[in-house]
Amino acid sequence: MAANDGGPDLPANAPVDGDGDAGGPYIPAELVPDIAKHLTSLHDFFALRAGCRAYRAALPNCRALLANQPPHLLVPHTADPSLSLFKVLEPGCAAFSLALFHVPDRRLLRFRARLPFARTGGVLTSDGARVAAVDGATGEILVTDLLSGAQARFPRPPLEYSRVILSGGYVFAPAKGRTEIQYCSLWYAHWAVASYGGDFEIQDWRIVNGALYGLLPSCGLVMASLPKDNTMELWMLGGEFDEDLEETLKETVGGSLLGECGGEPLLICKVGRIDPEYKIFRWDFNVGKWVMITSLGGRTLFIGYDDFVACLGPDVPGIRADCVYGSLPWSGGWSEYSLVDGTCKCFPAQYPGEPGVGFGRPQVWVLPSLFCDY
Numbered sequence: 006m007a008a009n010d011g012g013p014d015l016p017a018n019a020p021v022d023g024d025g026d027a028g029g030p031y032i033p034a035e036l037v038p039d040i041a042k043h044l045t046s047l048h049d050f051f052a053l054r055a056g057c058r059a060y061r062a063a064l065p066n067c068r069a070l071l072a073n074q075p076p077h078l079l080v081p082h083t084a085d086p087s088l089s090l091f092k093v094l095e096p097g098c099a100a101f102s103l104a105l106f107h108v109p110d111r112r113l114l115r116f117r118a119r120l121p122f123a124r125t126g127g128v129l130t131s132d133g134a135r136v137a138a139v140d141g142a143t144g145e146i147l148v149t150d151l152l153s154g155a156q157a158r159f160p161r162p163p164l165e166y167s168r169v170i171l172s173g174g175y176v177f178a179p180a181k182g183r184t185e186i187q188y189c190s191l192w193y194a195h196w197a198v199a200s201y202g203g204d205f206e207i208q209d210w211r212i213v214n215g216a217l218y219g220l221l222p223s224c225g226l227v228m229a230s231l232p233k234d235n236t237m238e239l240w241m242l243g244g245e246f247d248e249d250l251e252e253t254l255k256e257t258v259g260g261s262l263l264g265e266c267g268g269e270p271l272l273i274c275k276v277g278r279i280d281p282e283y284k285i286f287r288w289d290f291n292v293g294k295w296v297m298i299t300s301l302g303g304r305t306l307f308i309g310y311d312d313f314v315a316c317l318g319p320d321v322p323g324i325r326a327d328c329v330y331g332s333l334p335w336s337g338g339w340s341e342y343s344l345v346d347g348t349c350k351c352f353p354a355q356y357p358g359e360p361g362v363g364f365g366r367p368q369v370w371v372l373p374s375l376f377c378d379y
Contacts, residue, residue, distance in 0.1 A: 173212030
């Protein structure tokens with residue numbers, strides 16, 4: 006991965022210590038973190054960090070310092086505007102790179118990343134500032150932290166998988182058409198395969214407050230153990246074929262997603278066929294069922310192409326509260342759906358070097374304020 010002066014690495018001509026002038030840094034290094042906490046641009050954050058060695062030491066990548074960073078989209082970029090999207094996405098295209106698009110300011114940052122990409126795999130999902138991609142040549146899954154540059158490379162999962170899920174420091178790859186779940190931790194690149202012994206493929210997994218939850222095709226919620234001996238224990242919590250869900254499931258387009266908000270599991274149903282619309286249910290542990298909600302307590306949900314990404318807020322700059330932000334890779338942009346008034350607005354992500362739109366366009370959310378160092 007490469008970055009220039011707008012990215013995580015120091016530019017070649019940046020000063021490396023505070024001895025560039027007689028007085029050293031103009032702002033005392035101990036005051037720099039307070040300044041960084043109020044910055045709402047990654048470019049400004051890393052420019053400040055590159056000022057001198059003392060500043061760099063005072064500004065590690067951590068959630069406290071990045072809390073005010075707004076959401077970004079990781080989007081395709083081409084150095085050759087004459088190439089079509091189809092040509093840009095050809096494996097090994099030298100003109101192809103990935104760039105960060107600042108959503109509130111609607112502008113492209115100077116950051117560039119080159120990750121292995123193939124139209125049959127490519128960038129799959131994200132978790133905070135981490136992005137999962139599939140190396141089309143080897144089948145390996147790569148998880149890259151876009152802020153630090155750290156990268157974990159995992160071998161091809163032993164079973165064919167339907168999707169990749171990043172959650173709570175783990176990579177999940179549910180086996181396609183089977184009941185097994187394949188998973189590994191970010192710090193140990195070894196796949197484990199576990200089966201819970203049931204009859205139904207669990208369609209989604211999510212770690213919420215340290216507990217692992219699974220979603221059945223019937224929208225039943227299960228709690229699972231992270232197995233150590235390739236056997237997984239499940240505890241059925243309920244929610245199957247709930248009458249309150251019946252009408253919503255008839256309207257649902259593309260399946261339901263398991264998410265979280267405020268430390269509680271959510272069921273997210275997309276019901277709009279033209280403009281994205283969502284119906285949200287919170288799991289009520291007291292009654293053991295899904296309960297529809299129209300408020301997120303000032304928080305905001307982020308949805309990828311076919312996965313839940315994260316919950317932000319409240320009070321994150323540049324985003325609307327009680328909304329669902331959906332990534333629209335095929336059209337190149339995002340949607341904002343309000344749970345308060347039921348309105349939806351769609352916004353294009355237009356920028357220099359945009360290779361066009363269409364099927365297979367890579368685009369995922371990057372949320373620096375959720376930076377994790379595990």
